[in-house]
Every structure is written in C-alpha cells, then in structure tokens.
Amino acid sequence: xxxxxxxxxxxxxNMEAIVQACAAxxxxxxxxxxxxxxxxxxxLAFAQAHGVPTAVVDHKAFGKGDAARVAFDAExxxxxxxxxxxxxxxxxxxxxxxPGFTAHYAGxxxxxxxxLLPAFPGLHTHQRAIEAxxxxxxATVHFVTAELDHGPIVAQAxxxxxxxxxxxxxxxxxxxxxxxxxxxxxxxxxxxxxxxxGARVRHAAGEPQMxx
Ligand code: GRF
Numbered sequence: 166x167x168x169x170x171x172x173x174x175x176x177x178x179n180m181e182a183i184v185q186a187c188a189a190x191x192x193x194x195x196x197x198x199x200x201x202x203x204x205x206x207x208x209l210a211f212a213q214a215h216g217v218p219t220a221v222v223d224h225k226a227f228g229k230g231d232a233a234r235v236a237f238d239a240e241x242x243x244x245x246x247x248x249x250x251x252x253x254x255x256x257x258x259x260x261x262x263x264p265g266f267t268a269h270y271a272g273x274x275x276x277x278x279x280x281l282l283p284a285f286p287g288l289h290t291h292q293r294a295i296e297a298x299x300x301x302x303x304a305t306v307h308f309v310t311a312e313l314d315h316g317p318i319v320a321q322a323x324x325x326x327x328x329x330x331x332x333x334x335x336x337x338x339x340x341x342x343x344x345x346x347x348x349x350x351x352x353x354x355x356x357x358x359x360x361x362x363g364a365r366v367r368h369a370a371g372e373p374q375m376x377x
Contacts, residue, residue: 166193166194166195167193167194167195167251167252167355168194168195168197168248168249168250168251168252169183169187169194169195169196169197169250169251169252169253169254169351169355170196170197170198170199170200170245170248170250170252170253170254171183171184171196171198171199171200171212171253171254171256172199172200172201172202172241172245172253172254172255172256172258173199173200173201173206173208173209173256173257173258174201174202174203174206174257174258174259174260175203175206175207175208175257175259176206176207176208176257177199177206177207177208177209177211177212177256177257178208178257178340178344179256179257179277179343179344179347180199180208180211180212180254180256180257181208181211182343182344182345182347182348183196183254183256183347183348183351184196184199184211184212184215184217185348186348186351186352187348187351187352188215192352192355192356193355193356194251194252194351194352194355196212196217197218197248197249197250198217198218198219198220198245198248199212199217199218199219199220200219200220200221200222200241200244200245201219201220201221201222202221202222202223202224202237202241202258202259202260203221203223203224204221204223206221208257209221218248220244222237222240222241222244224237224260227240234261234263235263235265237260238262238263238265238266241266242266242269250273251273251355252273252274252275252351252354252355253270253273253274253275254274254275254347254351255274255275255276255277255309256277256347257277258276261313262309264311267309267310267311268311270309271310272308272361274308274309275306275307275308275309275319275350275351275354276306276307276308276309276314276316277304277305277306277343277346277347278290278304278305278307278314279291279303279304279336279339279340279343280293280294280302280303280304280305280314281301281302281303281304281305281321281323282305282307282314282315282318282321283315284299286313286314286315287313287314289332290302291332291335291336291339292332294326294335295326295330295331295332295335299326300325300326301323301324301325301326302323302324302325302326302335302339303321303322303323303324303339303342304321304322304339304342304343304346305318305320305321305322306318306319306320306321306346306347306350307319308361308366317361317363317364317365317366318364318365318366318374319350319353319354319359319366319374320346320349320350320374320375320376321346321374321375321376322339322342322343322345322346322375322376322377323342323375323376323377324338324339324342324377325338342376342377345376346376349372349376353368353372357369358370358372
C-alpha cells in the first residue's frame with residue numbers, strides 16, 4: 166500500500182477528485198494526509214470529513230526572506246515525512262519551493278499547472294493565454310524539479326479557447342479536465358506505470374497521456 170501526501174493552499178478541488186478516485190477503489194494506495202500552508206484552506210474540511218488526516222504548516226509563522234523560506238520548507242518536509250510518503254502531490258499548492266526540498270522528493274513529487282507547459286509558467290495562466298490569442302489552452306501534470314513549473318510531463322489536457330471567453334470561463338473548462346487527468350496521473354504513479362525517459366514520461370501500458 167503506497168502512501169500519498171497531498172499539499173493544498175485553498176479550494177482543494179483537485180485534492181477532492183484524487184481522494185474520491187482513490188476511495189472508489191482499486192488503487193494500491195491510500196491518502197495518508199492532506200497538508201496546507203494556510204490554516205483557512207477550504208479543502209481541509211473536505212479531507213477531515215472524509216477521514217483523511219490533515220496538518221497545517223503556516224508559512225506566515227516563518228516570516229519573509231530566503232532564510233524563512235528554507236526554514237518553512239524544512240518544517241514542511243519534516244511534517245510530510247512523518248506520513249512516510251511514496252508520492253507527494255501538489256494540488257493548488259501556492260508556494261515556490263527551495264532546491265533542497267525539490268531534490269529530497271525528486272522522482273516522487275507531482276504538480277498540476279493550469280497551462281500547456283512550457284507555455285505560461287507562473288500565475289494568471291488563463292488570462293495570459295486569452296491575451297496571447299491562443300486557440301487552445303489546458304493543464305499539465307509534471308514531475309517537480311528545482312525549476313518552477315518545469316519537469317518531465319506526465320499528462321496534458323487540452324481545451325479550446327472560445328471567442329468571448331473570460332478568465333473564469335476558460336479556468337472552469339480546464340478545471341473539469343484537471344479533475345479527470347490528475348487522479349489518472351496519480352494512479353499511474355502508484356501503480357508503477359510511469360517511466361521517465363529524459364523530458365518524456367512514458368506509460369508502460371500505453372494509456373493515452375493526453376486528455377481532451
Ligand atoms: C488548479 O487550477 C491547479 O491547476 C492550479 O491551481 C488550481 C487549484 O485548484 N495549480 P484546486 O485548489 O485544486 O481547486
């Protein structure tokens with residue numbers, strides 16, 4: 166039984182999708198904990214209501230600056246490792262991570278980013294895609310490396326950008342696919358189906374790694 170630890174900062178709808186898919190059965194894994202850097206993250210209540218242990222490591226308690234960032238990541242790592250994770254899943258976790266932290270979880274930490282990487286790393290991805298006149302947008306699940314919103318791509322979800330879309334409309338269209346893609350990607354990992362070959366990640370049994 167593999168242990169999954171999920172990190173959130175807010176709403177937690179991707180976390181919900183993963184908790185529900187895991188509970189629906191067949192995964193050789195369980196959700197060991199949901200951890201937030203914000204005490205008021207809405208997703209914590211869902212996790213508690215579903216019997217998933219929760220923890221909060223409040224980044225505000227560490228102050229600002231590089232030393233604070235290192236101290237926060239060290240404490241977060243200590244709390245995560247208390248749950249003996251095989252996989253750490255970043256699901257709307259809004260923190261820039263230190264290189265030591267990402268190295269510690271190399272090959273066993275996934276992130277979801279709401280753009281078709283390598284386009285639009287960082288924030289405000291949907292607005293930027295609309296302003297750039299993109300005809301497609303989407304989301305990417307990738308292994309986490311030291312570089313922000315970078316790393317071997319496990320899966321991508323593609324949606325059209327329609328005339329008249331605003332940020333909220335496009336975000337909602339992408340999110341529906343995120344909720345299908347991320348549970349699939351996490352399941353593939355815990356089933357041992359993913360092989361990283363340079364920048365490319367291959368599913369051993371040939372499952373489609375593009376969602377639309
Ligand atoms: C999602 O769009 C995810 O791709 C991005 O932040 C959002 C989190 O939403 N990283 P939720 O907290 O999972 O509802």
